[in-house]
Amino acid sequence: MxxxxxxxxxxxxxxxxxxxxxxxxxxxxxxxxxxxxxxxxxxxxxxxxxxxxxxxxxxxxxxxxxxxxxxxxxxxxxxxxxxxxxxxxxxxxxxxxxxxxxxxxxxxxxxxxxxxxxxxxxxSVEADAANAMVVAKDAGITDAAGLNGKTIGVNEVGGINQIASSQWMKLKGGDPSSVKFVALPFNELASAVASGKVAAAQVPAQNVDPELGLVSLGDPYVVAGEGxxxxxxxxxxxxxxxxxxxxxxxxxxxxxxxxxxxxxxxxxxxxxxxxxxxxxxxxxxxxxxxxxxxxxxxxxxxxxxxxxxxxxxxxxxxxxxxxxxxxxxxxxxx
CATH class of the missing domain: 3.40.190.10 (Periplasmic binding protein-like II)
Known part of the structure; x- marks a missing residue:
């Protein structure tokens, strides 16, 4: 390595x-x-x-x-x-x-x-994260369990981002089987969270936009890689x-x-x-x-x-x- x-x-x-x-x-x-x-x-x-x-x-x-x-x-x-x-x-x-x-x-x-x-x-280091699971700052969601039963946006249903996000939820105490994943274009994912269309979205880290009121719960890939x-x-x-x-x-x-x-x-x-x-x-x-x-x-x-x-x-x-x-x-x- x-x-x-x-x-x-x-x-x-x-x-x-x-x-x-x-x-x-x-x-x-x-x-x-x-x-x-x-x-x-x-x-x-x-x-x-x-x-x-x-x-x-x-x-x-x-x-x-x-x-x-x-x-x-x-x-x-x-x-x-x-x-x-x-x-x-x-x-x-x-x-x-x-x-x-x-x-x-x-x-x-x-x-x-x-x-x-x-x-x-x-x-494998969160401080170097290039990806993020974003939620609205005022949504009251602070961890993976807070997304249980909610809708998460990804660029493609069944694709690599959904797989990594599901693994992140599983390892962080959430229940990915309770989540509905929906597909949205990359350039619409952050705004979909900000508008409340989805509760969260897996996006590139640069899409964590303070002006949209978004915060990151972490990089799903860092967690999925388990070190x-x-x-x-x-x-x-x-x-x-x-x-x-x-x-x-x-x-x-x-x-x-x-x-x-x-x-x-x-x-x-x-x-x-x-x-x-x-x-x-x-x-x-x-x-x-x-x-x-x-x-x-x-x-x-x-x-x-x-x-x-x-x-x-x-x-x-x-x-x-x-x-x-x-x-x-x-x-x-x-």
Whole structure:
């Protein structure tokens, strides 16, 4: 496990869209490697992106790191994990940006999927929280039990945020089976709590807006991890592609590992936030102030095992797939 001091506290940008199995189905090509000769001596990959501010693929592409590792990457805009996994199965793309919970559930349902690289991990320290369970300040709700029988907003019913929120309630003395989860767009969750439409919502930490009168009961991911990091999102291939494109997929992960080194060097902050600003049309100065998830391309198999156990504990799976079965041997792990 990496030493905690290697990552400054603010390097935990909450991903503005979490990848599940119930989102839209739109895909559109949005770019290719910045080096026209990329992949001339190697292969190519079509990889989905949500266009989020902090997707490390943009730095790797802009800096020519994919080309340096001998792979040509074309980024394909997706509306979410469902679209990506659908395109993956149809052969329209080679790598889908997805989350481990949805991936393991899909594997259990019969899909042949392989985890190739991680994009982000969650923190295990509440002070570094990148996510939050928010309630109205004047609602009189001070803990998980106070949400029993109420309605909680998440970005997607059955997705990673609902699973983490349910685990948070269970471990904090609440009863997730008594809660009604409803799906709302990310940009509507905080206002839904403020207006009383829902009693609480699982949101990125930066959405804890004092002007809306919201307070956080804690980061569900920190609690669900029980002192350890969890894997938040990453890249998934089909079993066939994982075998047929081993060289390209290994090169893809290696390029992301190199990107992580750049991201975690404060000397690159101005440049990386400027690039992020251009990608997601948000002010770079504001982006610098937001909490961040941990950038990590190596695959934490222990975290994947813990997440499988969470799915079993919530009766979502009887026998979760083992990382030994869905993480190829050539993938760099930690």
């Amino acid at each position: 990496r030493a905690r001091h290697a990552f400054p506290l603010r390097r935990r940008l909450a991903v503005a869209g979490v990848l599940g199995l119930g989102l839209g189905t739109t895909l559109a090509a949005c770019g290719s490697s910045s080096d026209d000769d990329a992949g001339a001596d190697g292969g190519s990959l079509r990889v989905t992106t949500l266009g989020l501010c902090n997707e490390v693929v943009y730095w790797a592409q802009e800096k020519g790191l994919f080309a340096d590792h001998g792979v040509d990457v074309e980024l394909v805009k997706s509306t979410g994990g469902a679209a990506a996994l659908t395109a993956l199965q149809s052969g329209d793309i080679d790598l889908a940006f997805a989350n481990p919970f949805s991936t393991m559930i899909a594997i259990d349902q019969g899909l042949d999927l392989k985890w190739i690289a991680t994009a982000y991990e969650t923190t 350890s990091n969890l894997v938040f999102a990453g890249y998934v291939a089909t079993g066939k592609e994982a075998k047929d494109k081993e060289k390209e997929l290994k090169a893809f992960q290696d390029a992301l590992i190199e990107t992580n080194e750049a991201f975690n060097d404060p000397a690159n902050d101005d440049e990386r936030f400027k690039l992020a600003s251009a990608q997601c049309k948000q002010d770079a100065a504001v982006l610098k102030t937001l909490p961040e998830n941990i950038y990590e391309a190596r695959v934490d198999t222990g975290a994947l095992e813990r997440m499988g156990e969470i799915l079993v504990g919530q009766d979502r799976l009887d026998d979760p797939p083992s990382p030994e079965d869905f993480v190829p041997s050539y993938v760099t792990t930690k």
